[in-house]
Amino acid sequence: AQKITQTQPGMFVQEKEAVTLDCTYDTSDQSYGLFWYKQPSSGEMIFLIYQGSYDEQNATEGRYSLNFQKARKSANLVISASQLGDSAMYFCAAKAMKTSYDKVIFGPGTSLSVIP
Amino acid sequence: SAVISQKPSRDICQRGTSLTIQCQVDSQVTMMFWYRQQPGQSLTLIATANQGSEATYESGFVIDKFPISRPNLTFSTLTVSNMSPEDSSIYLCSVVPDGWYGYTFGSGTRLTVV
Numbered sequence: 400a401q402k403i404t405q406t407q408p409g410m411f412v413q414e415k416e417a418v419t420l421d422c423t424y425d426t427s428d429q430s431y432g433l434f435w436y437k438q439p440s441s442g443e444m445i446f447l448i449y450q451g452s453y454d455e456q457n458a459t460e461g462r463y464s465l466n467f468q469k470a471r472k473s474a475n476l477v478i479s480a481s482q483l484g485d486s487a488m489y490f491c492a493a494k495a496m497k498t499s500y501d502k503v504i505f506g507p508g509t510s511l512s513v514i515p
Numbered sequence: 516s517a518v519i520s521q522k523p524s525r526d527i528c529q530r531g532t533s534l535t536i537q538c539q540v541d542s543q544v545t546m547m548f549w550y551r552q553q554p555g556q557s558l559t560l561i562a563t564a565n566q567g568s569e570a571t572y573e574s575g576f577v578i579d580k581f582p583i584s585r586p587n588l589t590f591s592t593l594t595v596s597n598m599s600p601e602d603s604s605i606y607l608c609s610v611v612p613d614g615w616y617g618y619t620f621g622s623g624t625r626l627t628v629v
Contacts, residue, residue: 434617442605444558444620446516490557494617500546503618505558 401426401493403506410511412481419466420476420509422491428452430496433474434503435465438488447489450474451496478511486513517542517612521621528598528628535594536624538608543588545611548618549581552605561606564591598628 402425412418424433435447450458450465458465466475474493478485488508495501518541528534538547549561561581562570570583585591595602605625609618 432617436620442552442607442623442625444607444609444618444623446617446619449617492617500563502548502560502563507557 401428401431401495401504403491403493403504405491405506405509407509408507410509412478412485412511412513414483414513414515415480417477417479418481418511420478420489420491420511422474422476422506424472424474424491424493426472426493426495428495428497432494432496433465433467434492434494435463435474435476436490436492436505437485438490438508440487444490448476481513483513483515486511516615517544517610517619519608519610519619519621521608521624523624524622525625526627528626530599530628532598533594533596534598534626535592536606536608537592538590538621540589540610542612544613545588547585547591548609549583549591549593550607550609552607552623554603558607561593595626598626600628602626603628 404423431452433450437445448460448463450467462479464477490508491506492503494503520539522537547564550558552558561576562572564570564583564585566585582594605623607623608621
């Protein structure tokens, strides 16, 4: 079974600064995917970034990058140049890649507040 | 990736009543997933719905409380039955679009039971 840990219930960052949101995962699967989602106060879930367990390079999507350390089972999200609109809940998630029936498991989330 | 239209976006319901949530996808998908997010919590999978077969429920969720229909490859409904205040949550449907690995989510239904 997979488990996702996000040890930062809440984080604050100054506007235009960079911030790192921590995520560690526990899985026995060899092939898996890691995801980050953003949930604004409206409640929708917005996909941010994906990293495959066999990807050699860290994923990047605009201002988002994923610091993937496989040996440490760590998949931290880095947001550069924070904006006020980045204030939201952020969820780290993982999924085994054995079949399409594999479920996505979500971490408890980190609440990010961007200060003007 | 797929676009999901989820309705209603929010509702306030009386205890003991039922609410049906609809999700319409703009492309055919094999599986749809229904999640519940209780206040201040993470997402918990309720069930997985395949077209033409019974939904598969996770531990702690039963069909009598959360009946699901999946009449075709683009549509599904989740009913929250005999509601109590403990059912107040955000309910989200999601799909795995063809050729991708992760979930695309609907906009969510924010349910308050009074």
